[in-house]
Structures are given as structure tokens and as C-alpha cells.
Amino acid sequence: MADASIGTPEQLRDPNYMPPLATAVPLGIQHVLAMFVSNVTPAIIISGAAGFGFGSDAGAQGFPDMTYLIQMSMLFAGIATLFQTIGLGPVGARLPIVQGTSFAFIPVMIPLVAGKGVEALPALFGGVLIGGLFHAALGLVIGKIRFALPPLVTGLVVTMIGLALVKVGIQYAAGGVPAIDTPEYGSLLNWSAALVVILVTLALKFFARGMLSVSAVVFGILAGYLYALVVGMVTMDGIAASWSRAGAFAVPVPFKYGIEISAAAVIGFCLMAVISAIETVGDVSGITKGGAGREATDREIRGATYADGIGSGVAGVFGGLPNTSFSQNVGLIAITGVMSRHVVTIGALFLILCGLVPKVGAVIRTIPIEVLGGGVIVMFGMVVAAGISMLSDVxxxxxxxxxxxxxxxxxxxxxxxxxxxxxxxxxxxxxxxxxxxxxxxxxxxxxxxxxxxxxxxxxxxxxxxxxxxxxx
Known part of the structure; x- marks a missing residue:
């Protein structure tokens, strides 16, 4: 429930209302915490699949590349969010929509990069760029194609996304894909770290309130990180080394890995863009209904779809992964009762700041794969549950x-x-x-x-x- 002291009920339902900064800043950071882990996880998964992520033989050499992908995930989630909240001409819904790196594209991206290292990234980012432009073009016809995607189709697709990812969560919790053939894989130590994350997440989700409940996965991973420090899975020396290797400030590099047009990447990203666009339509409708008690307008839906695609296309130019609206933040708006797009703009600026500081990505990289596994087991399981919930309407x-x-x-x-x-x-x-x-x-x-x-x-x-x- 929203605090009436920060505005009248009418003001709180107005996307253009700006609450006092003392309230707006914490609310904006709360939006970031609610999506932070989900936002950087795809970059970590793709790095691992390509062979320069956690625990891989190329892990040390791939440190800058994985850190860069994490950095771009934060930076372009923030930029894409600004497209939605501030807008640019017809682009953007001008609603409190939080954009982040999409899980939906992971099952398509993994086969593209599997075991190929950084050599696979030009084709990947070519697909992100072309797919993003196609996604933006869907804004012209989004209302006309919704008939072809009833809950039977969208529910199946969301369920399949989750089912494709749950294996990744289990592998991470057991020690990571590169460790499968080692005696340590699946050890009690590995699983204990993952279980700490799961148990703390569940406890906060169901027995805490406010920010602790909304950001349960983040705090669960922090608890798992502390446990990993205690049991020696990560050391202060290792954290210090990662911190020192990363720069204090860095700007994104256009075409850092080059661009290659691959038929498989372009077709895959364009087809998934249709699903992502429909997901965004649902999120826009959820925001206007939950926050303002009204239906979304055609202009808002078109603008949100344009921002989805352009945000993804721009990210592809600089080495970022495709973006989409984040459903967990839709629920957060319903919980707080604050519809202000300026609150989400503050959160976007915080994401951009994090994305310009490589040390943030470097510290994220020190999270043990087993700890991250505990978090993604919960997140990917929730994707499956969301799909089944959609199928209940069939x-x-x-x-x-x-x-x-x-x-x-x-x-x-x-x-x-x-x-x-x-x-x-x-x-x-x-x-x-x-x-x-x-x-x-x-x-x-x-x-x-x-x-x-x-x-x-x-x-x-x-x-x-x-x-x-x-x-x-």
C-alpha cells in the first residue's frame, strides 16, 4: 500500500507525478533490486555457454569479455528503460516500465554460441541488432497479430522457456557445466551454497514485507555469497583481484566484437521478437490496470513495442543482449501503488551508472556459480510457473x-x-x-x-x- 503522505490517490495513479525525492530515490532503487539478478543472469549464462564464463578453461582469459557483457546488461537495461519512461517521439509508452535483458532469447542464443568462445559473438550481436529492428517494426502491427497468439500459444512458449532453462539452474547449483566430469561436481559443499540461497529467498518471499520480500532473490544471493566466503568457496583475495583488474570507468564500444549476419541468428531473434512483443503488451496492460485502474491505450502499446525493439537494437551495436519489459516490476507497481514514471527513471539512471563502472560487473563475476545456481533455480522455476498460470486460461x-x-x-x-x-x-x-x-x-x-x-x-x-x- 502506498503512503498517502507522498501524494494524493489521484497523484499516485498519474504517470507524470513526481513524488518527493526522499521517497522517489528509494522507490527507484527498489525497482532495480527487484530485477537486478534477472537482468545480469543471461549474460552470465551466455558467457558460460560460449566457454569464457565461470570455471571454464578460458575463464581467466575471458574475464574482460564476461565483465563487459554484464556491464552492457546493466547499461542498456537502463537506456532502454529511459526509452520507455521519457520517450523519444513515438518511441516509448511514457509509463513506469522497467526494461531488462530477456530470458526468452536464451534458448535461441545458447545453440548459437555453444563452445565457440568470443568468435560466436559477432553473429550473436548481428541477430540482436536485426531482431531488435524487426521487433520495433512490430509496433506498426502489434494490435493485428495478437489474435494468432492466444494463451494456448503464449503459455506454451513461456513454459518452454522455463523448461529450457531449469537444467541450467541445476547444473550451476551442482558446480557448473565445465565441472561436470570432476569429482567436485554435485558435492554437498556445492549444493549447500545453492540451498542457502533458495531457503533465504523463500523465507524472505513469504515471511518478510516491503523491499525484503520484493527483492528476495537478491538478498538470497547475498546470503549465499556470505556463506561462500565463510566456507572458502570465494576469498577476499579473489574479490580484491577482480576489483583491481577492472577499470574504474569505461564507456561502451560500438561493434566491439564486430557484426556478422547469420541466418540462424536473424531468424531466431525475429521469431522470438514476436513473443517478446506480446509479453510487453501484457506488461503494459498490467501496469495501467494495476497502477491506474484503466486499459492501456493504443499509443502506449505501440510506443512500448517501439522502445522494446530499439532498445534491443542499440544494445546489439554495443555488445548488449536483447531487452524486454520486466514483469516483476509490474507487480511492484501494484504493491507500492506508485505509478510515477519518474521513479523508474531514477532507477534507470542508477542502472546506467552501474553499467559505466566495470568494477560492478567484476564483483558480480566473483559470485560462485553454485550461489548463482540457487538464485536461478528459483527464477527459472517461476518462469515455468508463469507459463502454467497462463495455460490455466485455456x-x-x-x-x-x-x-x-x-x-x-x-x-x-x-x-x-x-x-x-x-x-x-x-x-x-x-x-x-x-x-x-x-x-x-x-x-x-x-x-x-x-x-x-x-x-x-x-x-x-x-x-x-x-x-x-x-x-x-
Whole structure:
């Protein structure tokens, strides 16, 4: 509940209202804390998948590259947020929308970079750039394509994103992918650090209030970090070394890794941009309903979509990953009752400041992979739960069950056994083994072509008799 002393109810529902700075600054930082871990996690995952992240043989040599990716995640989350809150012509909803690095693209990015080191980054950032421009163009038609993405499709896609990532969380908690073949992998010490994070996160989420509850994952990881210091998983010398190796201030470098146009990257990012755009529409609607008690306008939805895409495209030029609106911050607005876009602008400025200071990224890099694993287990599990929540709005008739069954079976199956399509050309193989894209395409196509009359038929054939039979 909002404190009436910071403004009248009408003012608190007004995006243009500026609360007193003594209130606005803490609220802005609270928005950053709520999304901070989620925002930098994709950069850490992609670094590890490419082979220059935590614990990899190239880890020491890759220190500057991983730190840079983390730095860009913070910087361009802040810049993209400013696109939303301040706006630039038609770009931006001018609402308190927090942008951050998207989880949705991770299943597409991992096959693109897997084991290829920094050599894979030009194609990756080429995909981010082109996909971002395509995403921005969707603002022109976003209202017209929503019919093709009902909860059956969007719920399936979000669930698949989570399912593609939960394996990463478990591997991190056990010691990280490079350690799989070592005796330390899966040790009690590794799991104890992850469990500290999970337990503290759950305790704060359900038994604390205010900032502690909203930022439970952040404080859970801090608790895990302290535990890791106590048990020797990380040392003060190691932290000091990372701190000293990183510069005090650095500006982003355009085309630092170069740009390469890869068909697999461009197709993958453009297809996922459609899903990300629909997610943003939902977040904009959630903000206006939860914060102002009204529906989002067409201009706000178009502006938010433009900002989504342009924020991602600009990030790709400087070595950042694609951005999207962050749903956890939508919930935070409903909790605080403060609709001010200027509060989120303050948070964006704080993110930009962090992104210009490489030492922040260097310290984040010292978090043991097992500690991060505890946090991402919670986060990725919540992605799955969000998808299932969306699927609860689906009418589970025979038609929808068949669509879901086929899309899930093919998508999840290809994730579990990538070698099943090893003889496909490289572009097709990368797109198929993401699992997410084939599942999304199958669900969208079947939903459009299967006759709606099937929805009236019985479900016994696909439900194992559990649905019961209708009267003749």
C-alpha cells in the first residue's frame, strides 16, 4: 500500500507525478533490486555457454569479455528503460516500465554460441541488432497479430522457456557445466551454497514485507555469497583481484566484437521478437490496470513495442543482449501503488551508472556459480510457473490438447536430444535444437489451421479416459 503522505490517490495513479525525492530515490532503487539478478543472469549464462564464463578453461582469459557483457546488461537495461519512461517521439509508452535483458532469447542464443568462445559473438550481436529492428517494426502491427497468439500459444512458449532453462539452474547449483566430469561436481559443499540461497529467498518471499520480500532473490544471493566466503568457496583475495583488474570507468564500444549476419541468428531473434512483443503488451496492460485502474491505450502499446525493439537494437551495436519489459516490476507497481514514471527513471539512471563502472560487473563475476545456481533455480522455476498460470486460461478441449501435446513433444524432445537433427543444415539445426522455436511455430500454425469445430468433440482419445464421456 502506498503512503498517502507522498501524494494524493489521484497523484499516485498519474504517470507524470513526481513524488518527493526522499521517497522517489528509494522507490527507484527498489525497482532495480527487484530485477537486478534477472537482468545480469543471461549474460552470465551466455558467457558460460560460449566457454569464457565461470570455471571454464578460458575463464581467466575471458574475464574482460564476461565483465563487459554484464556491464552492457546493466547499461542498456537502463537506456532502454529511459526509452520507455521519457520517450523519444513515438518511441516509448511514457509509463513506469522497467526494461531488462530477456530470458526468452536464451534458448535461441545458447545453440548459437555453444563452445565457440568470443568468435560466436559477432553473429550473436548481428541477430540482436536485426531482431531488435524487426521487433520495433512490430509496433506498426502489434494490435493485428495478437489474435494468432492466444494463451494456448503464449503459455506454451513461456513454459518452454522455463523448461529450457531449469537444467541450467541445476547444473550451476551442482558446480557448473565445465565441472561436470570432476569429482567436485554435485558435492554437498556445492549444493549447500545453492540451498542457502533458495531457503533465504523463500523465507524472505513469504515471511518478510516491503523491499525484503520484493527483492528476495537478491538478498538470497547475498546470503549465499556470505556463506561462500565463510566456507572458502570465494576469498577476499579473489574479490580484491577482480576489483583491481577492472577499470574504474569505461564507456561502451560500438561493434566491439564486430557484426556478422547469420541466418540462424536473424531468424531466431525475429521469431522470438514476436513473443517478446506480446509479453510487453501484457506488461503494459498490467501496469495501467494495476497502477491506474484503466486499459492501456493504443499509443502506449505501440510506443512500448517501439522502445522494446530499439532498445534491443542499440544494445546489439554495443555488445548488449536483447531487452524486454520486466514483469516483476509490474507487480511492484501494484504493491507500492506508485505509478510515477519518474521513479523508474531514477532507477534507470542508477542502472546506467552501474553499467559505466566495470568494477560492478567484476564483483558480480566473483559470485560462485553454485550461489548463482540457487538464485536461478528459483527464477527459472517461476518462469515455468508463469507459463502454467497462463495455460490455466485455456479451455482444455480435444483440439487444444492435441495442439499443446504435439508442440510440447516436438519442442521438448529436440531440446533433450539435439542429435536427432544433426544432419540438418547448420541454420535449420540451430533453430530446431532450441526446441522453443519449433514448438512455437507448431502451436501457432495448428491453432490457425485446425477447425474450431474440433473444440466441441470429446476428449477421451487424448486424455486416457480421464475426462469422462459425454452423454450420447
Amino acid at each position: 479451455t482444455w478441449n480435444r483440439r487444444n490438447m492435441v495442439i499443446f501435446a504435439v508442440a510440447l513433444s516436438v519442442g521438448l524432445g529436440l531440446q533433450l536430444d539435439p542429435k536427432a537433427v544433426q544432419y540438418l543444415p547448420d541454420t535449420a539445426r540451430i533453430l530446431m535444437t532450441s526446441g522453443l522455436l519449433p514448438a512455437a511455430v507448431i502451436a501457432i500454425v495448428l491453432n490457425l489451421v485446425l477447425p474450431s469445430e474440433l473444440a466441441d468433440e470429446a476428449t477421451e482419445e487424448v486424455s486416457g479416459g480421464m475426462a469422462g464421456k459425454r452423454d450420447a
